[in-house]
Amino acid sequence: MAMFIFRRLFQTIPVIIGVTFVVFFIMQLVPGDPAVILAGEGASKETIEALREQLGLNQPLIIQYFDYITSLLKGDFGTSLKSSQPVLDEILVRLPITMELAFVSILITIFLGMAAGIIAAIKPYSLQDIGVMLIALLGISLPSFWLGLMLMYFFSVKLQILPVAGWDSPLHIILPAITLGVGGAAIVARMTRSSMLEVIGQDYIRTARAKGIKETIIIFKHALRNALIPVITVVGLQFGALLGGTVLVESIFAINGLGRMIVDAIRMRDLPMVQGGVLVASLIFVIVNLLVDIFYRLFNKRIDLN
Amino acid sequence: MAEKEIPILEVKGLKTYFTTKKGTSKPVDGIDFVLNKGETLGIVGESGCGKSMTSLSILRLIPSPSGKIAGGSILFKGKDLVKLPESEMRKVRGNDISMIFQEPMTSLNPVIPVGEQIAEAIRLHQNLGKKAAWEKSVEMLRLVGIPSPEKRAKQEPFQLSGGMRQRVMIAMALACSPEILIADEPTTALDVTIQAQILEIIKNLQKQLGMGVIMITHDLGVVAETCDQVVVMYAGNIVEHTSSKELFANPKHPYTQGLLASLPNITEDVEELRTIEGTIPSPYNLPKGCRFSSRCPHSKDICSERNPELFEVSDDTKVRCWIYSDNWNNQSKREEECLNEKHS
Numbered sequence: 330m331a332m333f334i335f336r337r338l339f340q341t342i343p344v345i346i347g348v349t350f351v352v353f354f355i356m357q358l359v360p361g362d363p364a365v366i367l368a369g370e371g372a373s374k375e376t377i378e379a380l381r382e383q384l385g386l387n388q389p390l391i392i393q394y395f396d397y398i399t400s401l402l403k404g405d406f407g408t409s410l411k412s413s414q415p416v417l418d419e420i421l422v423r424l425p426i427t428m429e430l431a432f433v434s435i436l437i438t439i440f441l442g443m444a445a446g447i448i449a450a451i452k453p454y455s456l457q458d459i460g461v462m463l464i465a466l467l468g469i470s471l472p473s474f475w476l477g478l479m480l481m482y483f484f485s486v487k488l489q490i491l492p493v494a495g496w497d498s499p500l501h502i503i504l505p506a507i508t509l510g511v512g513g514a515a516i517v518a519r520m521t522r523s524s525m526l527e528v529i530g531q532d533y534i535r536t537a538r539a540k541g542i543k544e545t546i547i548i549f550k551h552a553l554r555n556a557l558i559p560v561i562t563v564v565g566l567q568f569g570a571l572l573g574g575t576v577l578v579e580s581i582f583a584i585n586g587l588g589r590m591i592v593d594a595i596r597m598r599d600l601p602m603v604q605g606g607v608l609v610a611s612l613i614f615v616i617v618n619l620l621v622d623i624f625y626r627l628f629n630k631r632i633d634l635n
Numbered sequence: 636m637a638e639k640e641i642p643i644l645e646v647k648g649l650k651t652y653f654t655t656k657k658g659t660s661k662p663v664d665g666i667d668f669v670l671n672k673g674e675t676l677g678i679v680g681e682s683g684c685g686k687s688m689t690s691l692s693i694l695r696l697i698p699s700p701s702g703k704i705a706g707g708s709i710l711f712k713g714k715d716l717v718k719l720p721e722s723e724m725r726k727v728r729g730n731d732i733s734m735i736f737q738e739p740m741t742s743l744n745p746v747i748p749v750g751e752q753i754a755e756a757i758r759l760h761q762n763l764g765k766k767a768a769w770e771k772s773v774e775m776l777r778l779v780g781i782p783s784p785e786k787r788a789k790q791e792p793f794q795l796s797g798g799m800r801q802r803v804m805i806a807m808a809l810a811c812s813p814e815i816l817i818a819d820e821p822t823t824a825l826d827v828t829i830q831a832q833i834l835e836i837i838k839n840l841q842k843q844l845g846m847g848v849i850m851i852t853h854d855l856g857v858v859a860e861t862c863d864q865v866v867v868m869y870a871g872n873i874v875e876h877t878s879s880k881e882l883f884a885n886p887k888h889p890y891t892q893g894l895l896a897s898l899p900n901i902t903e904d905v906e907e908l909r910t911i912e913g914t915i916p917s918p919y920n921l922p923k924g925c926r927f928s929s930r931c932p933h934s935k936d937i938c939s940e941r942n943p944e945l946f947e948v949s950d951d952t953k954v955r956c957w958i959y960s961d962n963w964n965n966q967s968k969r970e971e972e973c974l975n976e977k978h979s
Contacts, residue, residue, distance in 0.1 A: 540728060541725040541759060555744070
């Protein structure tokens with residue numbers, strides 16, 4: 330197992346290099362010259378040129394990229410063009426908020442989704458199955474910005490039981506986490522259902538029944554462990570979608586997380602900030618996928634990297 | 636043959652039907668047999684004749700909701716399993732009656748160590764603690780001839796060969812010393828050398844534990860080797876019920892005769908193996924008369940009109956064929972007369 334984790338860790342290195350490459354070059358495609366923006370409106374040509382020289386923007390792209398990588402290795406994510414503060418400092422303030430939101434949301438995705446999927450799979454094509462799957466279809470179809478606003482309107486404005494926006498108490502986390510987690514939960518529910526149905530039809534489930542084992546134990550011990558393997562993949566992918574979703578949800582609920590930071594930075598053309606934010610979000614996704622693979626291995630020892 | 640006492644299993648008029656969009660299928664349509672303690676009953680027939688469904692019906696493991704036991708009774712030591720509530724039935728499964736399935740590769744849970752899969756049933760039915768159940772499970776693996784069972788018990792099915800997995804299945808089925816073992820094609824998926832070993836294991840354990848065995852197979856060699864009495868099934872019916880000796884020495888039903896004739900003979904040099912012409916009727920659309928009549932070389936009018944009952948031919952032989960009815964010869968005469976009349 331240790332060997333497996335080590336080997337899998339080793340494999341993430343090229344992925345991370347690839348991520349920095351893509352993030353760096355995509356930023357070059359963004360219209361607008363950072364030096365012009367930084368210098369402000371009405372700055373002279375000389376000022377802009379001097380700024381270019383200072384920021385290393387006159388260098389060939391590939392040199393700029395290597396400079397970028399070497400600074401990254403030193404823990405230097407660049408300096409914000411707007412606040413002149415190190416990007417990393419800003420990220421470190423925002424990241425915990427987003428991680429907290431993402432963590433609660435993914436818990437909702439996993440538990441709500443799996444529970445719904447199991448309930449549907451136990452009695453396929455019954456009313457309970459059709460009902461649960463209809464709700465899941467609704468969950469997939471609802472755009473999160475709309476769902477967020479509706480939840481806010483209903484629970485905060487009408488019922489006044491939950492705060493409208495902000496990030497001050499544990500209560501603040503509820504609505505944004507539901508908004509973010511529901512879409513994933515619906516996908517996980519559908520995946521769990523189909524995976525469970527397939528497993529329940531397998532010969533080894535019949536064997537378990539022939540041993541006289543109770544149906545609940547069959548579902549949770551014999552079927553679920555086998556059905557979880559494809560579900561874990563979906564959860565991993567959903568986490569990526571969820572990180573993307575924070576951009577929207579944090580804006581709706583006025584949460585000062587990483588997502589909102591990126592949106593603000595894009596609006597202000599603060600490229601180092603955008604670059605840093607996107608890079609960190611990508612790294613989180615890489616780490617989550619690493620965890621998914623480790624979970625895979627825990628659930629199914631047949632999986633080997635060889 | 637075992638001494639005649641109260642049979643441990645008595646199946647009477649068992650009917651298992653499936654209702655689907657295509658209509659009602661009748662894979663088991665009125666089956667009767669009796670199994671005594673220590674005895675081995677063979678159920679033979681080609682694929683789709685209802686032999687596996689018969690065994691699944693005994694354990695009430697027919698795929699629901701489409702399938703259900705539509706009639707008859709299954710008396711286990713006088714107790715009707717058909718009427719038992721599900722919770723009581725669970726106590727019978729794996730404890731009093733257990734089953735070995737035909738696919739060792741897919742019948743074990745791929746993510747649970749094999750020792751645990753055996754120990755689970757022991758804990759459930761014998762009220763043993765975790766450690767004691769595990770030890771019993773290792774002991775069972777040793778009993779079925781798995782080398783270094785302590786190590787193997789901790790492994791998962793993918794780390795075991797097909798023969799070993801089938802041994803695990805046997806160990807699992809026998810862990811609670813059942814009174815009846817149903818072996819559904821226990822050797823079909825295995826090499827011939829392993830087949831012999833597996834049958835030997837079942838036979839030895841049967842002697843030790845004194846259990847009744849129902850051996851479901853399409854392999855007549857397995858029947859010859861293991862069974863006391865044999866039931867031949869065709870399209871959901873029993874067509875012949877006889878002793879194993881009698882089956883090979885003196886097959887009565889045209890279908891049984893056809894089956895035996897299609898066995899390759901080692902002393903014969905033939906280009907093509909003999910077969911029975913035609914195919915088994917669809918279980919959705921069974922003929923009104925004898926289900927074998929369309930393939931039977933002796934078929935007459937009466938055969939396609941009425942399905943014969945099981946005629947008692949001798950003490951231990953019953954055959955579902957009009958040939959063994961009193962009317963057969965009369966009818967032959969009548970048909971001859973008809974023919975003569977037409978000619979004249």
